[in-house]
Amino acid sequence: MFEFVKLIGSPHKELHLDTRKGSPIRNEVALPPTDLTRRREQLLIRNFGTNWEHRCRPCGVYNCAGLTWASRRTSIPEDAEWIKILGEDGYRKLSNAENPLVGDLAIYHSEGVGFLHVGQVVQIERGLTAQSPPIHKILSKWDSSSGEYIHLPHEVPFKESFSDYRLEYWTDREA
Amino acid sequence: MNILDKIKSDDFLLSVGFELPPAALHKVLSRTSECAELVDAYKSGVLTDTTLRSFVQQLLKNFRPAEKFPYDITLALLAVSVESFSSRFAEEFIRDLSQLDLAELTSCIKVAKLCLAGRERLAKNEYRQFIFPSPPNNNYREVHRVPETVKDSHFENKYSDLVTA
Amino acid sequence: MPKLEYFVVSEGISVDVLTNRISLFNVIEGVQSKELPILLPQIVATSTWNKEPSDGDNDYQTSLRIYPPGEERPKEFAINFRMEQDRHRIHQTIINLQITQPGELILEVLLNGKHIASHTVSVKKID
Numbered sequence: 001m002f003e004f005v006k007l008i009g010s011p012h013k014e015l016h017l018d019t020r021k022g023s024p025i026r027n028e029v030a031l032p033p034t035d036l037t038r039r040r041e042q043l044l045i046r047n048f049g050t051n052w053e054h055r056c057r058p059c060g061v062y063n064c065a066g067l068t069w070a071s072r073r074t075s076i077p078e079d080a081e082w083i084k085i086l087g088e089d090g091y092r093k094l095s096n097a098e099n100p101l102v103g104d105l106a107i108y109h110s111e112g113v114g115f116l117h118v119g120q121v122v123q124i125e126r127g128l129t130a131q132s133p134p135i136h137k138i139l140s141k142w143d144s145s146s147g148e149y150i151h152l153p154h155e156v157p158f159k160e161s162f163s164d165y166r167l168e169y170w171t172d173r174e175a
Numbered sequence: 176m177n178i179l180d181k182i183k184s185d186d187f188l189l190s191v192g193f194e195l196p197p198a199a200l201h202k203v204l205s206r207t208s209e210c211a212e213l214v215d216a217y218k219s220g221v222l223t224d225t226t227l228r229s230f231v232q233q234l235l236k237n238f239r240p241a242e243k244f245p246y247d248i249t250l251a252l253l254a255v256s257v258e259s260f261s262s263r264f265a266e267e268f269i270r271d272l273s274q275l276d277l278a279e280l281t282s283c284i285k286v287a288k289l290c291l292a293g294r295e296r297l298a299k300n301e302y303r304q305f306i307f308p309s310p311p312n313n314n315y316r317e318v319h320r321v322p323e324t325v326k327d328s329h330f331e332n333k334y335s336d337l338v339t340a
Numbered sequence: 341m342p343k344l345e346y347f348v349v350s351e352g353i354s355v356d357v358l359t360n361r362i363s364l365f366n367v368i369e370g371v372q373s374k375e376l377p378i379l380l381p382q383i384v385a386t387s388t389w390n391k392e393p394s395d396g397d398n399d400y401q402t403s404l405r406i407y408p409p410g411e412e413r414p415k416e417f418a419i420n421f422r423m424e425q426d427r428h429r430i431h432q433t434i435i436n437l438q439i440t441q442p443g444e445l446i447l448e449v450l451l452n453g454k455h456i457a458s459h460t461v462s463v464k465k466i467d
Contacts, residue, residue: 001228001231001232001267001268001271001272002235002271002272002275004235004238005235005238005275005277005279005280006275006277008238008240009238009240009275009277009278009279009280010240010241010277010278010279011276011277011278012276012277012278013278028278029278030278030281031241031242031243031278031279031281032243033243034242034243034245036185036188036189036243036245037243039185039189040188040189040191040192040193041193043189043192044192044193063194077194077196077197077285078196078197078285079196079197079198110199110202112202113198113199113202114196114198114199115196115198115199116195116196116199117195117196142193142194143193143194143195144194144281145193145194145243146193157192157193158192158195158199161192161203161206162199162202217358218358218359259359259360260358260359260360261357261358261359261360262357262358294425295425295426296425296426296427297360297425297426297427298360298362298388298425298426298427298428298429299424299425299427299428299429300355300360300362300429300431301419301421301428301429301430301431302431302433303417303419303430303431303432303433304432304433304434304435305417305432305433305434305435306435306436307434307435307436307437307438308436309436
């Protein structure tokens with residue numbers, strides 16, 4: 001059924017990428033955005049991102065996990081690789097008593113589905129009152145075609161399709 | 176607009192939002208009304224294997240090397256929709272798609288891999304037949320099956336098919 | 341070892357080519373006849389097995405043992421299979437099974453020689 005596209009298409013470009021323990025991480029360098037993906041992003045901004053702070057224009061190459069773990073060089077689309085990285089790069093989930101710091105990870109997931117997104121804490125502001133918890137700001141790239149945005153933890157584009165989503169903060173800092 | 180036109184329309188392609196990780200995208204697609212509509216149309220025979228095959232071929236005419244395939248999500252949706260069918264098209268489409276390694280197809284290959292794994296949940300059927308020779312002159316009497324509504328003690332309905340060790 | 345989900349003996353089965361849904365027709369609970377011997381033109385024994393995590397690529401043998409009433413030695417039909425899918429249905433069709441006496445016709449399913457389940461059909465002679 002796909003003989004023709006197999007002949008003319010390009011195989012995924014993959015970079016050599018390992019965890020700290022040396023296990024290879026499957027990845028793929030994404031192609032640049034298209035007109036369709038740009039229009040999709042405009043719609044996403046209109047629906048969910050009126051408060052997002054724009055960091056950079058839509059680009060290909062990397063996705064959210066590639067932004068977080070591969071220095072914007074490639075995409076890491078598969079959940080299994082995320083699990084591998086978290087385990088082998090020495091990450092741990094923060095307890096409720098611990099506050100995330102700049103550089104920690106915001107990981108979004110949904111029951112029965114797995115990971116939805118990973119972003120990085122880039123800014124922490126004081127709460128509105130002395131008793132209020134601090135406000136975290138997250139740096140995200142929604143997919144391998146989107147731009148980068150800084151947003152509040154719950155200003156995410158999957159909040160309707162996965163209303164049960166959960167946000168966990170992870171860190172590589174020692175307990 | 177028929178369902179096949181709908182799933183290649185800009186409205187549908189824009190509605191999916193963005194590329195989620197494969198498992199999440201599989202879930203989102205399986206919950207769309209377009210998926211339900213495709214399943215119904217295929218089950219009822221409105222969409223046949225031939226129609227779907229030709230639809231895929233038409234879509235692939237828009238494939239350009241080194242450019243993200245615009246109907247990536249359409250192919251992913253099709254894979255999700257036929258995942259639980261045991262037809263030849265479903266088998267071939269999901270298997271062939273999941274075996275590709277193409278940068279142009281961002282999500283549909285990964286979703287097809289999940290669909291392929293999901294198809295392992297489908298039961299495999301194995302048939303065997305054992306034939307005893309027909310009795311000579313066929314002088315055996317006709318068999319009357321016990322009516323299933325009979326529940327009185329005259330017939331002892333020992334039916335232990337669900338007893339497992 | 342695969343786990344038996346169900347074992348049913350019926351007169352016929354049908355598996356939908358498109359959806360893979362199974363229908364069993366006329367589950368056999370008992371037969372009656374004015375005279376013996378009688379002939380059962382077709383019975384289908386369906387055993388459905390679920391894959392267990394440890395099954396892997398192992399080869400299993402399931403046997404259908406039939407004990408017609410009054411016969412000392414059972415008739416045995418064996419099939420080897422692997423759990424390639426999460427669920428494996430085995431349909432064994434027996435054509436022209438002869439019953440010479442009233443009593444209990446017992447169909448037993450075994451896995452690797454071990455009893456797993458049975459289905460009993462009462463055979464009655466009526467006046």
